[in-house]
Structure formats: C-alpha cells, structure tokens
Amino acid sequence: MTVNVKDYAYKVTAAGRVNIIGEHIDYCGGKVFPAALAFKNTVYIRPNGTDKINLSWTTLDEKVTLDIAKLGDYKSLKYGNYQAGSLLMWKNAGNPVVGCDMVQDCTVPFGSGLSSSAAIEVSTIAAMCALTGVPVDPVGIAVEAQRAEREYCGVNCGIMDQYASACGKAGHAMLLDCATLACEYVPIDTGDCSLVIIDCKKPHSLVESKYNERRAETETALRLLQKKLNINSLAELDGRSLEECGSLLPHNVYNRARHVVDECARVADAAKAMKSGDMVKLGALLNASHASLKDLYEVTGKELDALAAAAQSHPACLGSRMTGGGFGGCTVSLVRTSGVEDFKAHVLEKYFEATGYTAAVYQTQIGDGITVEKI
Numbered sequence: 001m002t003v004n005v006k007d008y009a010y011k012v013t014a015a016g017r018v019n020i021i022g023e024h025i026d027y028c029g030g031k032v033f034p035a036a037l038a039f040k041n042t043v044y045i046r047p048n049g050t051d052k053i054n055l056s057w058t059t060l061d062e063k064v065t066l067d068i069a070k071l072g073d074y075k076s077l078k079y080g081n082y083q084a085g086s087l088l089m090w091k092n093a094g095n096p097v098v099g100c101d102m103v104q105d106c107t108v109p110f111g112s113g114l115s116s117s118a119a120i121e122v123s124t125i126a127a128m129c130a131l132t133g134v135p136v137d138p139v140g141i142a143v144e145a146q147r148a149e150r151e152y153c154g155v156n157c158g159i160m161d162q163y164a165s166a167c168g169k170a171g172h173a174m175l176l177d178c179a180t181l182a183c184e185y186v187p188i189d190t191g192d193c194s195l196v197i198i199d200c201k202k203p204h205s206l207v208e209s210k211y212n213e214r215r216a217e218t219e220t221a222l223r224l225l226q227k228k229l230n231i232n233s234l235a236e237l238d239g240r241s242l243e244e245c246g247s248l249l250p251h252n253v254y255n256r257a258r259h260v261v262d263e264c265a266r267v268a269d270a271a272k273a274m275k276s277g278d279m280v281k282l283g284a285l286l287n288a289s290h291a292s293l294k295d296l297y298e299v300t301g302k303e304l305d306a307l308a309a310a311a312q313s314h315p316a317c318l319g320s321r322m323t324g325g326g327f328g329g330c331t332v333s334l335v336r337t338s339g340v341e342d343f344k345a346h347v348l349e350k351y352f353e354a355t356g357y358t359a360a361v362y363q364t365q366i367g368d369g370i371t372v373e374k375i
C-alpha cells in the first residue's frame with residue numbers, strides 16, 4: 001500500500017546494520033565494531049482510540065491486528081511477530097502501549113543478515129514512545145528490543161544489532177563495549193577505499209538453532225574455564241590462559257573460545273587501523289576474521305566462503321569477511337574505490353560459477369539510528 005503521510009502523527013525510523021568486525025563476541029562481553037545503515041525500517045503511526053494495533057506494510061499485502069491485552073499470542077505470525085514481541089517487552093517494562101495504526105516500510109532486505117529484525121523491533125518501540133509522549137531513550141529501547149528477539153522470537157542474541165539500530169550515527173562506526181554498553185563513535189574514514197556489501201542470497205535455514213548452539217558452546221567454555229581462571233566472560237580471557245587451560249575444553253568448544261579471544265584482539269586492532277587510516281591493515285583483519293569464523297567458529301558455510309574467496313581474489317580488494325550471524329547473509333569487503341565496478345563484476349561471476357547463486361550488491365550509506373519526525 002502507499003502511505004498518505006499526512007494522515008499519520010509521527011514518522012519514526014531505525015536502521016539496519018553492517019558489522020565491520022567483531023563477530024559472535026557481543027554475547028561474550030566483547031567489543032564490536034558495527035555501523036548503522038541507511039537501509040532502515042520506517043514506521044508511520046497514529047492513535048486509533050481502540051485497544052488494538054493495526055499493522056500494515058508498504059511492501060506486503062498483509063494486514064494484521066494485534067490485541068494489546070494478548071500481545072503474547074502472536075509468536076508464530078510470519079509478519080507482525082517482531083512488532084508484537086517488542087511491544088510486549090516494552091509494556092512489561094512498565095511503559096504505555098496504546099491502540100494505533102502503524103504502517104511499516106522496510107528497506108533493509110529481509111534475511112540478508114543486515115538486521116531487518118532489529119530495525120523493526122527498535123522502530124516499533126520508538127514509534128510507541130513518540131505516540132505516548134515517552135522520551136526516546138535509544139539504549140533503553142535497544143535493550144527491550146533485544147529482549148524481544150531472545151524471549152519472544154527465540155534467538156538468544158547479543159545486544160549489537162539492536163544497539164546499532166537504535167544508536168547509530170551517519171558516517172560513523174561504533175566501537176561498542178557489549179559488557180558495559182559504552183560506545184565510542186569512530187568516523188568511517190576509509191580514504192581511497194569503499195566498503196562494499198554483497199548478499200550471498202542463499203535461502204536461510206536452521207539459522208536460529210545453530211546460532212543458539214554457538215552461544216551455548218561459548219557458555220560451556222566459560223563455565224569450564226572458570227574452574228581454573230578468575231574470569232567473568234570470555235572477552236576477559238587472554239590467549240596464554242586459554243593455552244594453559246585448553247585441555248579443560250572439548251575440541252570444538254576450545255575452537256569457539258579461541259575465535260573469541262582472537263576476534264576481540266582483531267577488533268581493537270581494526271579500530272586503531274580505522275583511526276590511523278591503515279586500510280591495508282584493516283583489510284588483513286577482515287580476512288583473518290573470516291578465516292576464524294570459517295575454521296574455528298564454523299558459521300560461514302559454502303556460499304559465504306565462496307563469496308569471501310571471490311572478493312579476496314580481486315586485486316582491488318584489501319579484505320573481505322562475512323558479516324552478521326552467518327549461515328547465509330552478506331559479506332563486507334574493503335575495496336579500492338577506483339576498482340569497485342570491476343570488483344563487483346568479478347565477484348558476481350566467480351560466485352555464480354562456484355555456487356549457482358546470483359549474489360546481490362547493495363548500495364547504501366552509513367546512516368543514523370532512531371529518528372523521530374512529527375508529521
């Protein structure tokens with residue numbers, strides 16, 4: 001449907017995100033380095049004086065009505081479950097949720113690993129804040145949105161996606177400490193290079209269960225290591241202690257912990273490289289991150305590996321890695337801007353040869369987190 005904007009009270013947006021580096025360490029208390037995208041979910045909202053929330057979409061024919069008293073009942077909806085879950089968490093946290101009409105307009109490609117779900121959750125709560133006069137607190141909203149993803153949608157995720165979606169800043173990456181939620185904004189200054197995001201377009205399957213399994217393995221690693229080490233999270237672990245206590249861990253659990261330790265170090269190095277404009281270094285870190293996610297964390301799969309390899313084989317590419325949860329979704333590559341067009345053609349061709357899938361290159365910018373506009 002098309003939106004007659006002047007019929008609505010507020011236009012509220014929240015962003016998708018790309019993670020530059022720092023994968024699968026947010027739930028281990030690590031620092032991550034994501035950025036919000038100009039791909040976003042926009043919610044147009046107006047009060048309707050009922051106890052119902054009417055949802056519609058610009059890009060879908062669907063219409064869904066949520067009963068505010070029964071927000072817990074919509075977990076199995078194909079569309080509307082994220083909205084129901086985030087508003088339920090928001091309400092349970094003691095905030096007002098009132099009857100309204102919401103039109104959702106999402107430009108984050110679904111299933112791309114660029115956090116369309118976080119954008120929907122965060123913008124839905126922010127829209128409810130706007131309508132009910134509750135001051136928008138991006139961090140508080142991110143926390144409730146994450147709770148929705150975990151407790152309502154069944155993905156035991158960290159805070160990275162919802163935080164980036166809510167708190168992002170155009171032109172900046174975020175060095176986010178997931179243990180404290182302290183965030184340093186770092187200008188994305190890639191000099192003569194560009195970040196290129198490419199979707200492997202593999203249909204997702206079993207992503208949630210494999211994601212939850214990885215998280216559980218890191219929890220096992222922590223529990224076993226705590227028998228010998230005084231640490232509160234895997235992010236506090238250093239490489240030497242891991243070597244010394246490695247025999248406490250089953251092989252696959254050891255590999256997961258090794259990834260976490262190394263990836264935490266790579267994030268620190270990547271932030272330094274970005275600040276000093278060392279793109280060669282940043283690129284090398286992206287490649288190392290992908291290799292670790294492939295071999296130690298085992299969350300890439302044939303398609304993401306083929307896509308990253310195709311990217312890495314182009315002379316203008318300084319580095320490439322999967323971004324997001326994995327098992328499908330996108331890669332992010334650092335590419336000399338003068339070679340970007342040739343790079344894209346090369347990657348699409350090589351990737352198709354390797355997998356039979358046609359990848360999609362996304363054009364977007366680094367955008368803002370939550371925005372609220374009174375109409």
Ligand code: GLA
Binds near residue numbers: 027158161326
């Ligand atoms: C998903 C989760 C995040 C994070 C990444 C992996 O996007 O939602 O919390 O764990 O995977 O880095």
